[in-house]
Amino acid sequence: MSIIKGDFIDNLPKVYGLYTGGFVVFILLMAILEQAGLGADIIGILFVAFTVVIYAAIGWMSRTMQVDAYYVAGRQVPAVFNGMATAADWMSGASFVAMAGGIYFGGHGYIAFVVGWTGGYVLVASLMAPYLRKFGCYTVPDFIGTRYGGNLARFLAVCVLTLASFTYVTAQINATGTIASRALGLPFEVGVWFGLLGILLCSMLGGMRAVTWTQVAQYIVLIIAYVVPVIWMSNKQGFGIIPQLAYGEAVMRLGELETLHGVGLKPTEAFAGLKALTVPHYEAGTTFEAKWKFVTLVFCMMAGTASLPHILMRYFTTPSVKAARQSVAWSLFFIFLLYFTAPALATFTKLQLLDPNLATSIIGNTIAEVNALEWIQKWSNVGFLVISDSNGDGILQINEFFMKTGIVVLATPEIAGLPYVISGLVAAGGMAAAMSTADGLLLAIANALSHDLYYKIIDPKADTKHRLIVARVLLIVIGACAAYVASMKLTSILGAVAWAFDFAMSGLFFPLVLGVWWKRANRQGAIAGMFFGLLSGTWYLYMVKWGGMDPWLYIDHLRFGIIGASVSLVAMIVVSLATAEPDEETQRMVDEVRIPKGETVLSSTH
Amino acid sequence: MTDVDQSTREAHWAKTKGLMITTLIIWFIFSYLVHWFADSLNSVSFLGFPLGFYMAAQGSLVIFVVLIFWFARRQHSIDEEYGVAEDVDKN
Numbered sequence: 001m002s003i004i005k006g007d008f009i010d011n012l013p014k015v016y017g018l019y020t021g022g023f024v025v026f027i028l029l030m031a032i033l034e035q036a037g038l039g040a041d042i043i044g045i046l047f048v049a050f051t052v053v054i055y056a057a058i059g060w061m062s063r064t065m066q067v068d069a070y071y072v073a074g075r076q077v078p079a080v081f082n083g084m085a086t087a088a089d090w091m092s093g094a095s096f097v098a099m100a101g102g103i104y105f106g107g108h109g110y111i112a113f114v115v116g117w118t119g120g121y122v123l124v125a126s127l128m129a130p131y132l133r134k135f136g137c138y139t140v141p142d143f144i145g146t147r148y149g150g151n152l153a154r155f156l157a158v159c160v161l162t163l164a165s166f167t168y169v170t171a172q173i174n175a176t177g178t179i180a181s182r183a184l185g186l187p188f189e190v191g192v193w194f195g196l197l198g199i200l201l202c203s204m205l206g207g208m209r210a211v212t213w214t215q216v217a218q219y220i221v222l223i224i225a226y227v228v229p230v231i232w233m234s235n236k237q238g239f240g241i242i243p244q245l246a247y248g249e250a251v252m253r254l255g256e257l258e259t260l261h262g263v264g265l266k267p268t269e270a271f272a273g274l275k276a277l278t279v280p281h282y283e284a285g286t287t288f289e290a291k292w293k294f295v296t297l298v299f300c301m302m303a304g305t306a307s308l309p310h311i312l313m314r315y316f317t318t319p320s321v322k323a324a325r326q327s328v329a330w331s332l333f334f335i336f337l338l339y340f341t342a343p344a345l346a347t348f349t350k351l352q353l354l355d356p357n358l359a360t361s362i363i364g365n366t367i368a369e370v371n372a373l374e375w376i377q378k379w380s381n382v383g384f385l386v387i388s389d390s391n392g393d394g395i396l397q398i399n400e401f402f403m404k405t406g407i408v409v410l411a412t413p414e415i416a417g418l419p420y421v422i423s424g425l426v427a428a429g430g431m432a433a434a435m436s437t438a439d440g441l442l443l444a445i446a447n448a449l450s451h452d453l454y455y456k457i458i459d460p461k462a463d464t465k466h467r468l469i470v471a472r473v474l475l476i477v478i479g480a481c482a483a484y485v486a487s488m489k490l491t492s493i494l495g496a497v498a499w500a501f502d503f504a505m506s507g508l509f510f511p512l513v514l515g516v517w518w519k520r521a522n523r524q525g526a527i528a529g530m531f532f533g534l535l536s537g538t539w540y541l542y543m544v545k546w547g548g549m550d551p552w553l554y555i556d557h558l559r560f561g562i563i564g565a566s567v568s569l570v571a572m573i574v575v576s577l578a579t580a581e582p583d584e585e586t587q588r589m590v591d592e593v594r595i596p597k598g599e600t601v602l603s604s605t606h
Numbered sequence: 607m608t609d610v611d612q613s614t615r616e617a618h619w620a621k622t623k624g625l626m627i628t629t630l631i632i633w634f635i636f637s638y639l640v641h642w643f644a645d646s647l648n649s650v651s652f653l654g655f656p657l658g659f660y661m662a663a664q665g666s667l668v669i670f671v672v673l674i675f676w677f678a679r680r681q682h683s684i685d686e687e688y689g690v691a692e693d694v695d696k697n
Contacts, residue, residue, distance in 0.1 A: 108644060108658070108659055108662060111659075111662040111663055112641075112662070114662065114663065114667070115637060115641065115662055115666050115667070116637075118666070118667045118670050118671075119633060119636070119637045119666065119670050121670065121674060122629065122630070122633040122637075122670055122673060122674060122677075123630075123633075125629075125674045125677055125678065126625075126626045126629045126630065126633075126677060127626070130681070244664070245653065246654070247655075248651075248652075248653050248654025248655035248656075248660070249654050251654075251655055251656065251659060252654070252655075252656070281659075282648065282656050282658075282659035283645070283648065284641075284644035284645040284647075284648055284658045284659070285644075285645065286645045291641075291642050291644075294641055294642075294644075295637075295638045295641060295642060298637055298638065298641065299637075299638075302637065320692050321692060322678075322682055322685075322691070322692060325677070325678040325681060325682070326675075326678050328674055328678070329671065329674040329675040329677075329678050332670060332671050332674055333671050336667050336668070336670075336671050339667060340663065340664050340667055340668075343663035343664070344663075591615055592608060594615070594618075594619055594622070595608065595610060595615065595618060595685070595690035596685050596690060596691055596692045597608050597610065597685075597689075597690045597691060597692055597693070598608030598610075599608070
């Protein structure tokens, strides 16, 4: 099937325009069916099933047996579309499902994630992406292995990549499982395997090419699903149709309501996995500790962004170095559309619940009234929410209302009394976000293992067919491992996501940056940097999280990358300087990487 | 090895480095500096928002997007200035 060739690329705007139109028609159809009396459950099932089938169809149409199509989508993805694909690759279940909830509960301190997950792209654009594109590698370890030379450097890069990406992908599969189980009414353990099946259908047959075109489709679904409810809610509350610019008043109003409801009172009871609101919405910390925690978290998320292989490898797919740079800008633009909406969503949802002038408010109402609400019953039945009259006065106080962070996004349409079609849309959006990220991550791991470990280290004589079969088998095996780990529910969605960034920055940030920016960096230095960075970071995580050690300078388990990356930098510089400088050929390679002109360093089918 | 002489390479790289440093200074200000003073900025009102909150929720993000578009343009004109941009048919 030649649908994804030459003229497909020329027709991209038309193809995805039609697709977007089709999706909008589908939403309207669901809205009509809802009015006609179709049940909420069926609408949820149709939304998730319809979108997953479309992704699978795109995945099937993009199947390939060519190496460069499988690994780098044939290097012909235009900057804007690669931007959309990167945005979907980037915005995970955590961004979609948990970010607004995190801001809801964490206020200003939590917005450090928003700043870190956007500003990291400045590092990607200025330090990494264009140079890696010029290099012409298939995977991130491919760059490390060729720039520094030797199988050990390549192998260590594969280790860091696998550890970081695997930590991340379990959280994504967990999210697909949560959404699939909710929307389709399956047990969580079954939902996880259903999610994995969808993910593999998108990536297995066509590798990077299939993942690229499904990610573009997934971006369109997820951004519509995120923005529509916020605009709707904002309209209902009289904040206009571009709420992102106009919710300042709502933020200020929350300040007053927090005083009224006594936000800050500690709850007297605790429920596993659920939280009560205790942190003010916009007030920023005044202590050194609070400020330091904000900026260190920002730094970890930024350096992690610039080291995560599933993101960097997206820029290997553009037609040119120039397009790679522009594509980083477009990626951040598309990410920005969601990220500047998340704080608005958190603000509106909080206002819905807290403002006694709104019909939807619950704080300050009687427990009996609140318990009679349909959405309260529905979400407490699945254990996502608890109403507990701790002081026995029959009135719901702010510290008696407990919920999971994830439901701020998932339940908002119901809280605000929007039609069920919006809830179905949000479920489809969350599924798209988690699936697209899981696809990118699984592919990053499987490609590194098949290209770098199997082909470059174990069996350099393997033929194309063999390599691509190995890549696919690995994809299934790794996906199954991740789904198995996810079904054991080890950490909350967000804890694990932050760790992935810390692992990546501990092992890869400086070896990647210095590989381009410091000619003197050599093999021994890079090996020391990756090895000691990863080792010290992991040791610190273990000691702070489980070993009972007090964090140094408030650097807790979410920020362990600071320790890892610092050790990595020092080790890399000291060892590089203590050993011989790289040979002439390597130095010429670095010179070549630094200018866009000319052939890539690695040939197009290496 | 692409046919570009060593002195051109060095001049091009010096200018590229300069752009990188400028970009990262702006990045540093809006990633760390303004948020360090978020509590003081909150007493200023901007578009109806407390400014410290606004910068974290929106202001810095807008600046990052604009900064990368600007960076991409600047870097391309540096490449062209030294004749090391890609051949046109690749774009």
